[in-house]
Amino acid sequence: MGGEKQWVGLAYVAPYVIGLLVFTAIPFGASFYLSFTDYPLLSAPIWVGLQNYIELIFHDRTFHRALQVTMTYVFITVPLKLTFALAIAYVLNYKLKFIGFFRTAYYVPSILGGSVAIAVLWRYIFADIGLVNMIITGLGFEAINFFGDPRYALFTITLLRVWQFGSAMVIFLAALQSIPAHVYEAAAIDGANKAQTFFFITLPLITPVIFFNLILQMVEAFQEFNGPFIITDGTGAPLRSTYLVPLYIYDKAFRQFDMGYASAIAWILFAIIMVLTLIAFWSSRHWVYYAGDKRS
Amino acid sequence: MTTTLSPDAAAALEEANAHNARTRRNQKISAVIRYVILAIVGFIMLYPLIWLVGASFKTNAEIFASPGFIPQSPTTEGYERGWDTSTRWNFGHFFLNTLWILIPKTIGTAISATLVAYGFARFDFPGKKILFVTVIATLLLPNVVTRIPQYLLFRDLGWLDTYLPLWVPSALAGDAFFVFMLIQFLRAIPRDMEEAARVDGANTIQTLIFIVIPLLAPAIISVCLFQFMWTMNDFLGPLIYISSVEKYPVSLALRLSLDVTEAFQWNQVLAMSALTLAPSLIVFFVAQRYFIEGISTGGVKG
Numbered sequence: 001m002g003g004e005k006q007w008v009g010l011a012y013v014a015p016y017v018i019g020l021l022v023f024t025a026i027p028f029g030a031s032f033y034l035s036f037t038d039y040p041l042l043s044a045p046i047w048v049g050l051q052n053y054i055e056l057i058f059h060d061r062t063f064h065r066a067l068q069v070t071m072t073y074v075f076i077t078v079p080l081k082l083t084f085a086l087a088i089a090y091v092l093n094y095k096l097k098f099i100g101f102f103r104t105a106y107y108v109p110s111i112l113g114g115s116v117a118i119a120v121l122w123r124y125i126f127a128d129i130g131l132v133n134m135i136i137t138g139l140g141f142e143a144i145n146f147f148g149d150p151r152y153a154l155f156t157i158t159l160l161r162v163w164q165f166g167s168a169m170v171i172f173l174a175a176l177q178s179i180p181a182h183v184y185e186a187a188a189i190d191g192a193n194k195a196q197t198f199f200f201i202t203l204p205l206i207t208p209v210i211f212f213n214l215i216l217q218m219v220e221a222f223q224e225f226n227g228p229f230i231i232t233d234g235t236g237a238p239l240r241s242t243y244l245v246p247l248y249i250y251d252k253a254f255r256q257f258d259m260g261y262a263s264a265i266a267w268i269l270f271a272i273i274m275v276l277t278l279i280a281f282w283s284s285r286h287w288v289y290y291a292g293d294k295r296s
Numbered sequence: 297m298t299t300t301l302s303p304d305a306a307a308a309l310e311e312a313n314a315h316n317a318r319t320r321r322n323q324k325i326s327a328v329i330r331y332v333i334l335a336i337v338g339f340i341m342l343y344p345l346i347w348l349v350g351a352s353f354k355t356n357a358e359i360f361a362s363p364g365f366i367p368q369s370p371t372t373e374g375y376e377r378g379w380d381t382s383t384r385w386n387f388g389h390f391f392l393n394t395l396w397i398l399i400p401k402t403i404g405t406a407i408s409a410t411l412v413a414y415g416f417a418r419f420d421f422p423g424k425k426i427l428f429v430t431v432i433a434t435l436l437l438p439n440v441v442t443r444i445p446q447y448l449l450f451r452d453l454g455w456l457d458t459y460l461p462l463w464v465p466s467a468l469a470g471d472a473f474f475v476f477m478l479i480q481f482l483r484a485i486p487r488d489m490e491e492a493a494r495v496d497g498a499n500t501i502q503t504l505i506f507i508v509i510p511l512l513a514p515a516i517i518s519v520c521l522f523q524f525m526w527t528m529n530d531f532l533g534p535l536i537y538i539s540s541v542e543k544y545p546v547s548l549a550l551r552l553s554l555d556v557t558e559a560f561q562w563n564q565v566l567a568m569s570a571l572t573l574a575p576s577l578i579v580f581f582v583a584q585r586y587f588i589e590g591i592s593t594g595g596v597k598g
Contacts (some may be wrong), residue, residue: 008500009419016475019468024434027445034348034444076424088337091330104584105338108345111580111587115529116547117569120554122350124566127360131347134363163341168438170588215436223438226531230551244438253444254536263444270441277436 031159031263039222039260052264063265065240066248067156070269073244074221077161082213085165089172090198103173106166113164119230147231149242157242160227168213172187176202177211215280222273225250245269345573349526351565359562366440375571381553383541387568390549397459397534397545398527404467405474405523406516412469413478414504418490431479434472447536461537466523474519477590481515482508518590521583528576546572 010017035052037045056063088106092099111119125131126146133143146152179202187197203210225246228236234251236243245265253262343365350365352374358367379387415421416428450461469475485508493503509516531547538544546553550572553565580587 005419006421009421009424010413012411012419012500013421015408015467016415016431016469017427019408019465019470020430020434022449023446023465023470024437024442025430025470027442027449028437030445030448031441088334091333094330096327096330096334102334102338103588104581105342107584107587108577108580109326109341111525112345112529112573112576113544114526114531114578115573116531116550117572120550120565120569121344124351124359124562125344125347129360131344131363134360138363159506173398198357219438223440226529230554233555248441249443250532253447257449266440266444270438273438 001176017071031266034260035264035267036168037260037263039258039263041257041259045260048260052261053268055261056264056268060238060241061250063245066236066243066245067268069154069236069241069243069247070222073158073224074218077158077221078214078217080158080215081162081165082168082210084162085168085213086172086210088165089169089176090202092169093171093176103170106169108166110158110164110166113160113187114226116226117232119160119227122156122160122227122230148238150239153238153241157228157231160231161221168217171209171213172206175206180203204289208290211280211284211288215277216278218276222246222269327347348566348570348573350422352563352570354563356560356563363555371563377561378553378564378568378571381549383549383552385542387546387549387571389466389542390544390546392561393543394528394545394547397462398524400463401466401527402520402523404463405469405471406520408467409471409474409478409519410504410509410512412475413482414508416475417479417482418487418508419500431472431475435476443536452538456537457539457543459538459543462527462533471523474523478512478515481512485511510577514586514589517583518586521579521586522590525580528572562590 036047036049038048038051064185092102092106096102102282109118123130127133128143128145128148130146132146137143144152146156148206183201183205184197187201192200200277223246224244228242229247229250232242232249236247246269249265249269252258252265298401347363347365350367351359353370353372355369355371355373355508358369381387381390416424416431446461446465450456453460455461455464490503490507492501493507498506528544529547531551534545534548538548541549541552550565550568553568
């Protein structure tokens with residue numbers, strides 16, 4: 001390994017290094033700086049210190065509402081999606097015929113789910129006279145005003161994301177399939193029943209994958225934009241009950257061109273995601289089981 | 297060979313047989329329960345899509361008349377009138393725009409991600425550890441934080457209302473997911489053949505092109521397919537950067553048709569929605585093996 005070879009490696013990763021600096025690292029720093037400025041886009045940014053943050057934390061009722069809605073959304077969506085993904089992966093992880101067919105069927109929503117077309121479809125499904133209400137009234141119940149009632153509107157957005165559990169499911173399934181058969185045989189010989197086997201054998205063995213999915217889904221859920229934006233025409237209606245923080249950032253930055261203030265919102269959101277990620281990493285010592293040297 | 301069993305042993309054998317039969321029966325019941333759960337959940341999940349396709353062939357009067365998906369009087373009116381749009385361009389124009397975003401972006405992604413992953417997986421260089429940490433960090437870094445300065449950068453470069461903001465970051469290996477996925481794949485490939493090629497006098501580029509890329513091909517295809525899907529679905533990028541309707545990709549055109557034709561032209565909107573989903577669905581069904589492999593190995597989001 002001579003000195004020459006070192007430069008070869010650097011040459012190969014050079015595109016990444018340039019991209020990292022220009023499109024990630026410098027913007028990252030710049031947005032932190034901008035969050036302390038008043039920057040109406042057409043004039044130069046003016047340093048205002050902590051003013052944006054003080055306004056956001058103590059006075060901006062819209063932001064408080066958006067944050068509350070976002071937290072509710074994330075804390076309902078992520079556990080629900082992971083539970084579904086794991087449950088279906090568990091049912092699929094069995095010597096079934098057509099397993100490939102089912103896996104495909106469940107995976108389809110997660111490749112289409114982020115698109116405008118699906119958000120449009122969601123509007124039709126949960127409309128006053130939409131698909132769900134046709135079924136509900138057909139069964140003799142009263143129609144639900146999903147997009148008019150703040151109690152239900154967020155639920156429809158949540159459902160849109162839970163519906164896309166397929167990608168998490170495929171990751172769970174791969175993890176379940178990698179558990180060696182002799183582990184289960186040993187459990188069976190010791191007289192463990194199905195529930196015991198699941199909670200004391202299967203679940204601990206796949207905790208690294210649960211952890212991975214948890215972080216990934218959480219970071220994604222905090223940034224949800226397409227669904228609520230298209231379903232509500234960007235308003236977060238009704239009564240801002242679906243007005244997630246990313247919608248507020250979009251409004252401030254690209255409708256009102258208040259770049260400094262929008263950067264401050266983005267940084268608060270980033271800080272929240274970071275803190276939750278760090279808590280997850282810290283707590284993972286206690287609940288994530290890494291086979292490590294025990295694996296033969 | 298005949299063996300005589302003592303009465304005790306015979307009883308034990310009988311019990312064992314009965315036990316096996318019970319186990320087999322339990323397994324059968326378990327399999328049936330699993331199929332029933334899978335079929336019901338699967339049907340509920342896919343029904344919205346089935347309904348979408350059916351409703352896109354219905355008349356406007358029929359769409360909200362019943363929850364069934366089979367049109368009573370099938371019509372292609374929704375497709376014909378939706379295709380024309382309310383703008384000067386038809387949907388074909390917007391599909392071509394999407395294609396024109398998609399192709400350079402996908403090629404740029406494939407080339408840059410392969411080069412970078414090769415660099416990380418096969419060479420030592422100063423700062424490698426830190427750079428690899430940044431790959432993971434970018435993987436988890438929420439885009440919301442960098443979006444505003446990126447917009448300002450593209451504005452200063454004069455790139456607004458062009459496709460450059462959509463192409464260039466990807467061509468510089470900007471999607472850390474793909475780099476990470478290819479590194480994972482490469483690590484699993486033994487280096488013997490590459491070392492043999494090097495001994496025979498091949499340089500690193502020749503080794504990459506003739507040895508590594510053929511072995512890595514399935515993973516590179518996965519990368520291209522995921523990039524295809526993400527770009528088809530991408531809405532926020534074009535929404536921020538593309539302002540003239542002439543340059544709209546299908547995602548923005550569909551949203552536009554929602555604003556303009558919403559009133560009572562439901563079948564037009566549904567027909568165009570179904571149409572914009574078609575490319576992704578076709579690609580997925582043709583190449584689903586690559587998706588499943590890609591996601592299981594690289595842990596790529598959907």
